Amino acid sequence: MxxxxxxxxxxxxxxxxxxxxxxxxxxxxxxxxxxxxxxxxxxxxxxxxxxxxxxxxxxxxxxxxxxxxxxxxxxxxKEDVVVQFLAGMGADIRDALAARPAAERPSQALRHAVWVPLGQCADHGERALRVVRLILRTPALHARFLERQAAWRDDLAAELAHRLGLDAGTELYPRLAAAMALDAFDAVLHRWSADGCAEDPAALTDRAFAVVAPALDARAGRDA
Amino acid sequence: MxxxxxxxxxxxxxxxxxxxxxxxxxxxxxxxxxxxxxxxxxxxxxxxxxxxxxxxxxxxxxxxxxxxxxxxxxxxxKEDVVVQFLAGMGADIRDALAARPAAERPSQALRHAVWVPLGQCADHGERALRVVRLILRTPALHARFLERQAAWRDDLAAELAHRLGLDAGTELYPRLAAAMALDAFDAVLHRWSADGCAEDPAALTDRAFAVVAPALDARAGRDA
DNA sequence: GCCTTGTATGACACTCAATGCCATGTTGAC
DNA sequence: GTCAACATGGCATTGAGTGTCATACAAGGC
The missing domain is CATH 1.10.10.60 (Homeodomain-like)
Structure with missing residues (x-):
C-alpha cells in the first residue's frame, strides 16, 4: 500500500x-x-x-x-490524461493573485491572475487549441474540467478572502468573485476556441472583465 | 433501432x-x-x-x-438517476426569466428566475437536502451536475440575449450574466447544504444577488 | 374469437474502464 | 554481492454500459 x-x-x-x-x-x-x-x-x-x-x-x-x-x-x-494538461493552472492563478499588489482593485488583480494561464494557452497556439476544443466537445471531459475548475474557485476564493481580510465562512463575496473571474476565463476560452484564434485573447479578456468588474469592485458586496 | x-x-x-x-x-x-x-x-x-x-x-x-x-x-x-432529479430546473429558470416583465432590471429578473428551483428545494426540505449533499460530496455526481448547469447557462444566455436584443454571438454580456446568476445559485445551494437549513434560502439568495447585481445591471457591460 | 404490430422486459454475451495482486526487472545504497 | 525500493507487466476481477434476441403483453383490425 x-x-x-x-x-x-x-x-x-x-x-x-x-x-x-x-x-x-x-x-x-x-x-x-x-x-x-x-x-x-x-x-x-x-x-x-x-x-x-x-x-x-x-x-x-x-x-x-x-x-x-x-x-x-x-x-x-482516461479523462485525467487530458485534463491534467491544464493541471497547474489553478495554482498558477492563485499564486498570481497572491503576487499582485495589495492595494490593487479586485477586478484588476483577478484579471492579471486569470491572464496567466490564458496567456500560456495563447502562446502554445495550435496545440492548446486542440486540447481545449477536445475538452469542450467531449461531455465526459467537459464535466471533469468543470469539476477541476470548481476546485480552482474554492482555492481562489480562499486567497481572495485572505487578501481582503474577509471571512469566507460568512461572506459570499470571495466565492462569488472567484466564480465571476473564472466565468470570464471560461467565456474567453470558449470564444477563443470557437473563433479559431480570430480574436485576440488579451482583448477578449479585457472585454470579459469589463462586464464583471462592476460587481468585483463594488464595495457593497464586501460589507453587509 | x-x-x-x-x-x-x-x-x-x-x-x-x-x-x-x-x-x-x-x-x-x-x-x-x-x-x-x-x-x-x-x-x-x-x-x-x-x-x-x-x-x-x-x-x-x-x-x-x-x-x-x-x-x-x-x-x-448511474449518475443520471441522481442528476435527473434536478432535470427540469434549467428549463424552469429560463421560462421564469421569459415570464418576467421586460422593463425589469436584469438582476431582479434573474433573481426571481433563479429562485424558482431554489424555492422548490427549500420546500422539499429534507429530501432535496439529501440529494444536494450527495451531489456535492460525490466527485462523479458533482462533475455531471456542473456539466448540466453549463447547459442551463447557455440556455439562459440565449433567453437573456433575446430579452435585451443583444447578439449572443458577439456580446459577452449574456453568457457572463447567465453565469453570474448561476454562480449565485451555486453559492446559495452550497451554503444551504452546509449549514443544514440554518440560514433562510430566500435571504441568502438576496445576499448573493446583491454581490453580482452591480455587474448585471451595469449598462457598460452591454454596449462596447 | 384470432392475428398483427408495437413496446417493455429479461437474459445473455460482450467491450472496456479501473483496481488488486503478484512476479519480475532495474536501480542505487551499503 | 546483497538488499531494499521502485517501476513494470501480466493476470484476474469487478462493474458500467451496450447490442442482440426471445418472450410477454397491450391495443387495435378483421
Whole structure:
C-alpha cells in the first residue's frame, strides 16, 4: 500500500515549489516524467484525431510503449490524461493573485491572475487549441474540467478572502468573485476556441472583465 | 433501432409543455413513469445511505424490482438517476426569466428566475437536502451536475440575449450574466447544504444577488 | 374469437474502464 | 554481492454500459 506511487502524485505536473526544497531532480523522477510526457503525447494525438470514445486506454498505452496497467499508475482515469494538461493552472492563478499588489482593485488583480494561464494557452497556439476544443466537445471531459475548475474557485476564493481580510465562512463575496473571474476565463476560452484564434485573447479578456468588474469592485458586496 | 425508447426521452422528467399537445397520458406512459419513480426512489435511498461507489446498478435495479438492463433503458448512466432529479430546473429558470416583465432590471429578473428551483428545494426540505449533499460530496455526481448547469447557462444566455436584443454571438454580456446568476445559485445551494437549513434560502439568495447585481445591471457591460 | 404490430422486459454475451495482486526487472545504497 | 525500493507487466476481477434476441403483453383490425 505504501509503495504505490498513486496517481495523486500527479507526475504530469511540473515541479512547482511546494514541498521538496528544490532538490535536484533524481534520475528516477526524470524517467517518470518522460513516461508521463510520452503518454500525454500519445493520448492527445489519438484522442484529438479519433474522438474520446473511439480510443481505448490500451491503444494509448501501447502507442506510448507501456502497458495499460502502467497507464493507470500515471493517470487516475482516461479523462485525467487530458485534463491534467491544464493541471497547474489553478495554482498558477492563485499564486498570481497572491503576487499582485495589495492595494490593487479586485477586478484588476483577478484579471492579471486569470491572464496567466490564458496567456500560456495563447502562446502554445495550435496545440492548446486542440486540447481545449477536445475538452469542450467531449461531455465526459467537459464535466471533469468543470469539476477541476470548481476546485480552482474554492482555492481562489480562499486567497481572495485572505487578501481582503474577509471571512469566507460568512461572506459570499470571495466565492462569488472567484466564480465571476473564472466565468470570464471560461467565456474567453470558449470564444477563443470557437473563433479559431480570430480574436485576440488579451482583448477578449479585457472585454470579459469589463462586464464583471462592476460587481468585483463594488464595495457593497464586501460589507453587509 | 427505431423502437428503442432511448434514455434521451427522459422518462423521469415531468410532462412539461413541449411537444404533445396535452394528450391524456396513456396507460403505458403512466406505467413508464411508475418504473422511473421506483428506480429513482430506490437509487436515492441506497446512494444517500451507502455512498455512490458502494452501490451497484444491479442493486438499485433489483431493489426497484427490475433488471439491470432495464435500468439503463430509463437512465443513461448511474449518475443520471441522481442528476435527473434536478432535470427540469434549467428549463424552469429560463421560462421564469421569459415570464418576467421586460422593463425589469436584469438582476431582479434573474433573481426571481433563479429562485424558482431554489424555492422548490427549500420546500422539499429534507429530501432535496439529501440529494444536494450527495451531489456535492460525490466527485462523479458533482462533475455531471456542473456539466448540466453549463447547459442551463447557455440556455439562459440565449433567453437573456433575446430579452435585451443583444447578439449572443458577439456580446459577452449574456453568457457572463447567465453565469453570474448561476454562480449565485451555486453559492446559495452550497451554503444551504452546509449549514443544514440554518440560514433562510430566500435571504441568502438576496445576499448573493446583491454581490453580482452591480455587474448585471451595469449598462457598460452591454454596449462596447 | 384470432392475428398483427408495437413496446417493455429479461437474459445473455460482450467491450472496456479501473483496481488488486503478484512476479519480475532495474536501480542505487551499503 | 546483497538488499531494499521502485517501476513494470501480466493476470484476474469487478462493474458500467451496450447490442442482440426471445418472450410477454397491450391495443387495435378483421
Amino acid at each position: 505504501t509503495a504505490t506511487p498513486s496517481p495523486d502524485s500527479r507526475p504530469g505536473s511540473r515541479p512547482e515549489a511546494r514541498r521538496e526544497p528544490r532538490r535536484a531532480t533524481t534520475l528516477a523522477e526524470r524517467k517518470r516524467q518522460l513516461v508521463a510526457d510520452e503518454l500525454t503525447e500519445a493520448a492527445l494525438q489519438a484522442l484529438a484525431q479519433k474522438g474520446f470514445d473511439a480510443v481505448t486506454v490500451d491503444e494509448i498505452a501501447t502507442a506510448a510503449g507501456v502497458s495499460k496497467r502502467t497507464f493507470f499508475r500515471y493517470f487516475a482515469s | 427505431t423502437a428503442t425508447p432511448s434514455p434521451d426521452s427522459r422518462p423521469g422528467s415531468r410532462p412539461e409543455a413541449r411537444r404533445e399537445p396535452r394528450r391524456a397520458t396513456t396507460l403505458a406512459e403512466r406505467k413508464r413513469q411508475l418504473v422511473a419513480d421506483e428506480l429513482t426512489e430506490a437509487a436515492l435511498q441506497a446512494l444517500a445511505q451507502k455512498g455512490f461507489d458502494a452501490v451497484t446498478v444491479d442493486e438499485i435495479a433489483t431493489a426497484a424490482g427490475v433488471s439491470k438492463r432495464t435500468f439503463f433503458r430509463y437512465f443513461a448512466s
